[in-house]
Amino acid sequence: MTAAIAGIGYTPFSAQAGRSVLDLAAEACQAALDDAGLPATEVDGLGSFMVMHDSVPCQAVATTLGIGELRLSLDLDLGGQAPCHLVSLASAAITAGLADSVLVFRAMKGRSGNRVGAMSFAGGGGQYRYPIGYGAYMMYIGMWAQRFLYETGQGEEDLAAIVLAQREYAAANERAYRRRLITEEEYYQAPYVVEPFRAADCTVEVDGACAVLVTSLDRARALRHPPAVIAAAGYSAGPRSGLDIGDHLLWADYSRNYTHLLAPRLYRAAGLGPADIQMAEIYDCFSSTVMMALEGLGLCGRGESGGFARGGGTRLDGRLPVNTHGGLLCEGYLHGMNTVAEAALQVQGRGGDRQAPRHETCIVTSGALMDGSGMILTADR
Amino acid sequence: MLSGVFLTHANELLGSDGEHLLQVARVLDESAVDYLVVADHVLLSAGGHGHDALGGPLPFPLDEPYPDPLITLAAAAAVTSRIRLATGVLIAPLRPAPVLAKMAASVAALSSGRLDLGVGSGWQEEEFTACGVPAAAKAQRLDDCISACKALWHHCPASFSSGTVSFEDVACSPRPPGGDIPVWFGGRAIPATLSRIARLGAGWLPLRLPSVAELRQARADLNRLCEQAGRDPAGLGIRVTLPTVRDASGAADLPGTLLPAAGLAEAGVTGVQINIRDFARSVPELRDTAAALHAFCRESGRP
Numbered sequence: 264m265t266a267a268i269a270g271i272g273y274t275p276f277s278a279q280a281g282r283s284v285l286d287l288a289a290e291a292c293q294a295a296l297d298d299a300g301l302p303a304t305e306v307d308g309l310g311s312f313m314v315m316h317d318s319v320p321c322q323a324v325a326t327t328l329g330i331g332e333l334r335l336s337l338d339l340d341l342g343g344q345a346p347c348h349l350v351s352l353a354s355a356a357i358t359a360g361l362a363d364s365v366l367v368f369r370a371m372k373g374r375s376g377n378r379v380g381a382m383s384f385a386g387g388g389g390q391y392r393y394p395i396g397y398g399a400y401m402m403y404i405g406m407w408a409q410r411f412l413y414e415t416g417q418g419e420e421d422l423a424a425i426v427l428a429q430r431e432y433a434a435a436n437e438r439a440y441r442r443r444l445i446t447e448e449e450y451y452q453a454p455y456v457v458e459p460f461r462a463a464d465c466t467v468e469v470d471g472a473c474a475v476l477v478t479s480l481d482r483a484r485a486l487r488h489p490p491a492v493i494a495a496a497g498y499s500a501g502p503r504s505g506l507d508i509g510d511h512l513l514w515a516d517y518s519r520n521y522t523h524l525l526a527p528r529l530y531r532a533a534g535l536g537p538a539d540i541q542m543a544e545i546y547d548c549f550s551s552t553v554m555m556a557l558e559g560l561g562l563c564g565r566g567e568s569g570g571f572a573r574g575g576g577t578r579l580d581g582r583l584p585v586n587t588h589g590g591l592l593c594e595g596y597l598h599g600m601n602t603v604a605e606a607a608l609q610v611q612g613r614g615g616d617r618q619a620p621r622h623e624t625c626i627v628t629s630g631a632l633m634d635g636s637g638m639i640l641t642a643d644r
Numbered sequence: 645m646l647s648g649v650f651l652t653h654a655n656e657l658l659g660s661d662g663e664h665l666l667q668v669a670r671v672l673d674e675s676a677v678d679y680l681v682v683a684d685h686v687l688l689s690a691g692g693h694g695h696d697a698l699g700g701p702l703p704f705p706l707d708e709p710y711p712d713p714l715i716t717l718a719a720a721a722a723v724t725s726r727i728r729l730a731t732g733v734l735i736a737p738l739r740p741a742p743v744l745a746k747m748a749a750s751v752a753a754l755s756s757g758r759l760d761l762g763v764g765s766g767w768q769e770e771e772f773t774a775c776g777v778p779a780a781a782k783a784q785r786l787d788d789c790i791s792a793c794k795a796l797w798h799h800c801p802a803s804f805s806s807g808t809v810s811f812e813d814v815a816c817s818p819r820p821p822g823g824d825i826p827v828w829f830g831g832r833a834i835p836a837t838l839s840r841i842a843r844l845g846a847g848w849l850p851l852r853l854p855s856v857a858e859l860r861q862a863r864a865d866l867n868r869l870c871e872q873a874g875r876d877p878a879g880l881g882i883r884v885t886l887p888t889v890r891d892a893s894g895a896a897d898l899p900g901t902l903l904p905a906a907g908l909a910e911a912g913v914t915g916v917q918i919n920i921r922d923f924a925r926s927v928p929e930l931r932d933t934a935a936a937l938h939a940f941c942r943e944s945g946r947p
Contacts, residue, residue, distance in 0.1 A: 416892045523899060527906035531944055534910025537903060539856050561903035566892020 266354035267490035268607040268640065269483035270299025270476035276440050276595035279375040280470035285319045288370030289327040291472035295366060296328075299476045300487035303328045306476075308335030308365030310353055312345035312598070314508070315384075317377040318370050335362040342379065342508060343546055344498070345369075346599045347629040348636035351496030353477040363478065369600035370472035378468050379596075386507020401465060401549065403511055404631055405457035408551035410517035412459065415558070419459055421569020422550045423450045426463045426592060428577045429547070433589025435616040440467050441593040464550040469595035473604050484643065491610040494624075494641045495532035499525040500634030514633050520552070521635040522559025522628060529560075529626070533639040537561035540639070541621040543583055544606040545628050546599045547590040552631040553577075557585070560626060560637075584619040599629040603638075610640045645909050647941040648679035648883060648917030649934065650732065653704050656925040662711055664927075666723045671927055673724035675934035676942075679760065679883070680720060680727050681917055682713045684734040689770035714747045721755035729755055732849055732883075732917070733764035733830035737785035738775045741792035741809045742816060749797060749820045757821035762849050763790060764830035783836055784808060790827055790844050797824055828881070833862040842869035847881030847914070853904065854884070856911045863912040883915035884908065888922040896922040898933060902940045909944045916941065 272294025274280070274287050288311070296303055306328070309321035321336040335356050339345050346369065353365035373379065379400060383389065392398060412418055427447060433439035445463060453461040483490035499521045503513040511517075530536055537560065545556045557568040562583060563576075571577065577585035588594045588605040595601065606627040609619055623642040629635055649672055651658065651665075658664050672680050688706050717729040729751070736744060752759040765782040766772065772779035788806040795804040796816040803812045826846030831837040833854065841848050854862065859882070870877035889900035898918075905916045918937060924930040 526903055527899075527940070527943065530903065530906035531909065533907055535856055535907040536905070539907070561889075561900060564889055564891065565897055565900060 264358045265480040265492060266357045266477055267480045267483040267492045268475050269478050269486045269490055270295040271604045271607055272298055272474045273438060274472045276438060276469040276471040280372055284370050284372055285323055285327060287472035288319055288324045288368055291370060291474040292324060292328055292366045292368050295474040295476045301364060303330050306330050306364045306366055307333060308353060308356060308362035310337035310349040310365060310367045311369060312339040312341045314342045314379060315377060315382050335365060343548055343599045344630035344635045346603045347496055347627055347638045348498040350477055350603060350638060351498060351636060354493045354496055357479050365477045366474050367477060368472060368474035369597050372470040373468045373596055374470050384507050384509040386510060388506040388510025388512055391512055400509060401457045401460060403509060404549045405460055407517045407632060408459055411551060411555055414518035415566035417566060417569040421554060421572060422459060422464055423447055424569060424572035425550045425553050426450060428572060429586050429590045429592050432587050432617050433593030436588050436594060439589045439593045440469050440595040460549055466548045466591040466596040471595060471597060473597045473600040475604055475607055488611050490643045491607040491640045492643050494639045495529040496638035497525060497528050498636040504633035511632050520555050520559060520632055521630060522556045525637050526560045529637055529639050535624060535639060540624050540626050542609060542619045542625045543585045544602045544625060545585055546602055546630055547586060547592050548631050553585060556628050579619060587614060587617045587619055603627055606640050610642055645941040645944040646678040646915035647937045648681050648915055649677050649920045650681045650885060650917045651920060652683040654921040657920060657930060662709060665719060667927060669720035670723050671930055672934060673727045676938040677934045678728055679730045679917060681730045681732040682716050683732060684713045685710050686738050687771045687774055689768050691770060714751050718751050718754055721751060728758050728760055730760040730762055732762040735766035736763040736789045737766060737782055738777060741789040742796060745793040745796040745816050748825055749818055752820035752825050753818040760826050760828060762828040762830055787840060833858060838865050839869055842866060842873045847883060850884050853887055856907060859911040859913060881914040882912055883917060884913055885917050888919055898923055898936055906944060
């Protein structure tokens with residue numbers, strides 16, 4: 264049995280929600296149900312994730328929504344690797360008969376509450392990172408970006424092209440937190456936060472929640488909107504992926520992330536190749552991860568993603584529109600849950616002013632470094 | 645999916661006079677790669693015009709070694725016991741059909757039936773002229789040639805009559821083990837080629853990597869044509885050559901080259917082959933590449 268995404272829900276994204284994470288979670292989940300036209304009593308599964316206990320357990324959300332018996336509850340202790348992973352697990356659970364309809368959500372006060380940028384990940388790898396002053400997440404991704412750009416012969420002008428294209432999308436997205444267009448000059452005027460990242464290369468942390476409803480394709484067909492079919496989904500953690508969530512010290516090659524391991528599996532399961540992919544929603548806590556994924560997924564040759572973006576390839580009228588919501592860089596850092604939601608909206612043809620012209624196949628990623636997940640959504644054919 | 649290694653033009657690996665061929669064949673036989681594949685040109689025209697379908701000039705020097713494919717495979721057969729030996733493609737109409745039937749049957753017999761004969765109609769007019777074969781009606785000649793070969797492989801004595809090849813009550817022995825040789829046809833997915841595959845073929849060797857949509861269409865067409873020809877399409881193979889993907893520095897990227905094939909099994913592709921010239925210049929590199937290629941194809945499922 265194939266599964267599909269049938270409903271999408273959001274709260275507004277803000278700097279200070281002024282209410283509880285549980286309230287945000289329930290609102291986004293209820294919005295996803297209303298969007299699909301499915302009553303909460305029909306839901307029997309929930310999935311979510313949290314970093315350093317910054318969110319609420321599925322059980323609490325189920326109780327708040329008035330869901331009856333919960334048959335599937337997935338609380339993952341993960342960050343941005345989780346959204347496609349959860350959709351994949353929900354899809355597998357539905358196929359296996361463990362659940363009928365599963366809400367996957369992320370709720371957090373990522374700006375006014377616990378900010379990932381300020382967290383210490385005191386796991387097994389922390390003892391090596393923190394004593395040398397190597398402690399913030401953007402430093403890790405910055406290190407990878409430097410290596411990636413060096414190895415592939417690319418540079419800051421390529422990061423700028425990614426950022427400027429996503430800003431244009433955000434201008435057409437009223438949900439986006441950062442909607443102001445910037446010029447290339449403005450981009451370069453901002454100082455480095457961590458080399459090679461300037462402010463515009465970094466995601467914007469927000470308070471908010473986002474949810475998608477996963478159900479069987481048969482049921483999705485009976486709901487309000489056309490289904491976004493989950494043609495392939497999976498998770499990958501490469502060998503030596505570390506001792507804790509931030510530990511990349513044992514990873515062999517900082518110029519390649521999990522996407523190059525995951526890509527063949529996704530294409531195999533979907534029966535598609537990179538040439539068949541019409542658009543992409545790529546996890547972008549920082550701009551460099553878009554380039555790494557475009558190359559890791561075979562959508563661009565190695566060392567060619569920057570030129571592709573500079574040539575307009577990722578824009579709405581380009582060969583492969585990428586991050587049509589403006590990405591996490593602009594819409595807000597819901598740890599990639601909103602990347603999944605945007606992909607589903609686009610495949611359903613509900614992208615509004617930023618709708619990609621060809622939207623029958625969309626590849627989606629979650630995660631930036633050693634481990635992550637991805638999926639291919641297709642129109643119902 | 646099955647895996648193949650295309651050896652033609654691999655001059656650094658094979659040696660400029662092909663002196664390392666036997667060692668390379670042994671290494672491939674010890675690996676898990678399924679096909680050893682070689683191509684064919686009897687002559688190259690210094691006129692230098694490119695392939696009519698691929699366009700552009702010849703992608704290799706005029707004086708590059710181009711040993712006879714069936715003689716090459718006969719040599720490889722002598723030092724291997726497992727790997728399938730394939731031409732991809734041999735220009736069938738350049739040879740008199742009975743000569744081709746005899747040579748192919750001999751290789752098949754010497755290799756215990758491991759020959760896969762991939763054939764094409766050819767494209768260089770000068771090559772046809774020099775071989776004493778009119779270049780006109782190449783497609784018809786290909787059709788007649790393979791039909792005539794099949795007659796000689798299937799029957800002894802055999803009789804056959806067509807526009808360009810005819811004979812009556814002649815014997816061609818040895819006959820191939822099992823009484824037949826799988827014949828694969830190269831070219832684009834045009835109706836004539838697909839019809840030829842449905843009537844006479846074991847599979848299709850696309851000229852360039854088709855899209856998933858093109859593959860699905862070709863599979864559907866083949867199914868329909870096989871039904872018309874009264875045969876089961878399930879056994880028909882499609883083996884594609886993967887264009888070598890290079891990174892920004894120009895180095896060949898094996899994972900990047902294989903990636904577009906990941907979804908192809910679903911679209912009906914049964915095998916892939918790579919241009920080993922781009923990936924291996926030495927036997928250790930060949931071993932590594934063959935292992936990675938096989939691992940990828942194993943993951944992609946076998947037909």
